[in-house]
Amino acid sequence: MPLQSHNPTALNHWNALKDHFEDIKDIEMKKLFASDPGRAEEFSIKWEDFYVDYSKNRITGKTLELLLKLAEEASLKDAISKYFAGDKINETEGRAVLHTALRAKKEASISIDGTNVVPEIYEVKQKIKAFSDAVISGAKKGHTGKAFTDIVNIGIGGSDLGPAMVTEALKFYKNHLHVHFVSNVDGDHVQEVIKNLNPETTLFVIVSKTFTTQETLSNATTIRNWFLRSADEKAISSHFAAVSTNLPKIAEFGIDKENVFPMWDWVGGRFSLWSAVGLSISLAVGYDNFDRLLQGANAMDEHFKNEDFDKNIPVILALLSIWYNNFFDAESEAIIPYTQYLNRFSAYLQQGIMESNGKSVDRNGHRVNYETGTLIWGEPGTNSQHAFFQLIHQGTKLIPADFIGFINSLHGDRDHHNKLMANFFAQTEALLNGKTKAEVLEELNAKDMDDASIEKLLPYKVFEGNKPTNTILIDRLTPNNLGALIALYEHKIFVQGVIWNIFSYDQWGVELGKQLANNILVDIESDEIAKHDSSTLNLLKFFKKNQK
Numbered sequence: 001m002p003l004q005s006h007n008p009t010a011l012n013h014w015n016a017l018k019d020h021f022e023d024i025k026d027i028e029m030k031k032l033f034a035s036d037p038g039r040a041e042e043f044s045i046k047w048e049d050f051y052v053d054y055s056k057n058r059i060t061g062k063t064l065e066l067l068l069k070l071a072e073e074a075s076l077k078d079a080i081s082k083y084f085a086g087d088k089i090n091e092t093e094g095r096a097v098l099h100t101a102l103r104a105k106k107e108a109s110i111s112i113d114g115t116n117v118v119p120e121i122y123e124v125k126q127k128i129k130a131f132s133d134a135v136i137s138g139a140k141k142g143h144t145g146k147a148f149t150d151i152v153n154i155g156i157g158g159s160d161l162g163p164a165m166v167t168e169a170l171k172f173y174k175n176h177l178h179v180h181f182v183s184n185v186d187g188d189h190v191q192e193v194i195k196n197l198n199p200e201t202t203l204f205v206i207v208s209k210t211f212t213t214q215e216t217l218s219n220a221t222t223i224r225n226w227f228l229r230s231a232d233e234k235a236i237s238s239h240f241a242a243v244s245t246n247l248p249k250i251a252e253f254g255i256d257k258e259n260v261f262p263m264w265d266w267v268g269g270r271f272s273l274w275s276a277v278g279l280s281i282s283l284a285v286g287y288d289n290f291d292r293l294l295q296g297a298n299a300m301d302e303h304f305k306n307e308d309f310d311k312n313i314p315v316i317l318a319l320l321s322i323w324y325n326n327f328f329d330a331e332s333e334a335i336i337p338y339t340q341y342l343n344r345f346s347a348y349l350q351q352g353i354m355e356s357n358g359k360s361v362d363r364n365g366h367r368v369n370y371e372t373g374t375l376i377w378g379e380p381g382t383n384s385q386h387a388f389f390q391l392i393h394q395g396t397k398l399i400p401a402d403f404i405g406f407i408n409s410l411h412g413d414r415d416h417h418n419k420l421m422a423n424f425f426a427q428t429e430a431l432l433n434g435k436t437k438a439e440v441l442e443e444l445n446a447k448d449m450d451d452a453s454i455e456k457l458l459p460y461k462v463f464e465g466n467k468p469t470n471t472i473l474i475d476r477l478t479p480n481n482l483g484a485l486i487a488l489y490e491h492k493i494f495v496q497g498v499i500w501n502i503f504s505y506d507q508w509g510v511e512l513g514k515q516l517a518n519n520i521l522v523d524i525e526s527d528e529i530a531k532h533d534s535s536t537l538n539l540l541k542f543f544k545k546n547q548k
């Protein structure tokens with residue numbers, strides 16, 4: 001069954017929120033804290049090893065009540081059941097959206113077109129385990145009898161970002177294998193990766209859901225040719241593995257059946273790290289850790305599916321995001337993890353969130369008359385504090401931010417960790433409270449400055465504050481809670497798509513770029529240039545004339 005359709009702006013609670021916004025748009029959070037000692041407690045959720053504090057938002061109890069009613073009015077409950085049951089909610093591609101099935105328990109039963117897909121999923125998981133164990137232990141060897149030392153994941157978008165982000169995030173749990181990622185069609189990328197590799201001890205994993213993506217096929221072909229300079233065709237079977245839905249194309253490439261890992265069209269590329277797309281994760285940290293990642297995601301799935309909306313982390317974070325996006329007209333959201341391990345997390349979420357909810361046509365085929373997908377960006381703290389935090393503190397834009405931090409570090413260096421976390425807490429507090437004129441005056445007076453200098457400097461040193469943040473505090477970065485954290489954002493995407501009445505699981509905009517690039521490649525490689533706008537035409541002529 002498709003998702004129900006509505007125009008969010010016509011919903012009663014959307015309009016009630018509009019009126020309510022007029023009442024509280026200038027409200028100061030610090031006054032809300034001063035008048036309500038229970039505020040932090042009221043607006044926080046404890047779940048497993050997560051503590052989510054969303055009290056530093058421009059909301060009151062009434063805001064939350066209206067947002068929760070909006071979710072109900074938009075039939076979110078019904079949508080969640082359809083999502084988990086495998087209904088074909090990706091209507092424009094006629095597909096179910098079942099990345100959640102990839103981390104379901106073995107005894108679960110999830111049917112697509114009358115077939116329970118869980119046994120197949122477990123078969124592939126078993127294959128991932130056997131393959132990873134054999135490569136890690138050295139039982140599986142290269143064609144000259146040497147154990148593998150390096151793995152190269154060849155893929156792009158969802159076939160790269162998820163595995164690359166998780167492999168980096170779980171570096172602490174890594175084994176001896178060196179894992180590399182080649183994604184960009186930029187030939188310099190692939191050359192930089194292979195230049196120091198020994199083909200005899202390198203395993204290549206080609207990951208492409210469609211097995212038609214230009215970037216991935218070009219990189220795979222380049223690597224194959226490079227490999228064949230020191231080996232014969234037969235050796236391909238020991239050094240290349242592939243993950244795809246397109247089994248005939250894999251066979252054409254010459255990959256041994258043993259090394260082929262299927263995936264399914266009901267798993268979107270940007271949600272696919274839980275499938276065999278995560279093979280390089282399993283190789284990097286071992287299957288058990290890969291499985292723990294899946295178990296953590298499954299725990300978050302259960303929370304999302306079963307918890308009441310007012311204690312449901314993905315639902316609350318999604319509603320807050322809608323509150324800023326659609327009522328405060330905030331355009332972007334920052335995601336700031338306070339751990340270097342998560343340094344690819346924002347880049348990963350950029351695809352997840354912006355490819356999913358960057359849509360302007362609703363589920364009825366009409367152009368929307370409201371804002372949808374937010375811009376996502378961020379970098380780890382404290383580095384980001386010394387880069388773009390100035391704009392968040394004192395710029396003209398409202399930028400809600402998620403701060404993700406861990407109570408305990410992995411290497412256990414308390415001195416560093418306390419400094420890191422002092423910054424973490426200090427930033428959200430500063431964003432909340434700002435610094436008043438009176439506080440700045442007191443500070444400057446203490447410096448023994450003359451009045452004229454103080455007056456001149458004063459406006460620049462005042463911070464308005466009142467900048468919203470969510471704090472996600474987790475015990476210690478593990479495969480398990482990383483899985484839960486990723487799943488949290490996946491479900492946030494889903495909730496927002498449901499309320500905005502858009503299709504979150506297609507990506508036609510990206511497809512257009514692929515088509516046009518193929519056409520222009522013909523212009524570049526032939527004598528003729530087809531018809532273009534004058535700017536593109538001039539650029540192409542200039543490029544061709546000066547190419548050496």
Ligand code: F6P
Nearest residue numbers: 157158159208209210213269510
């Ligand atoms: O970026 C667009 C996209 O279609 C993504 O959704 C996908 O993750 C990526 O391309 C790679 O596609 P494939 O896995 O089919 O090579």
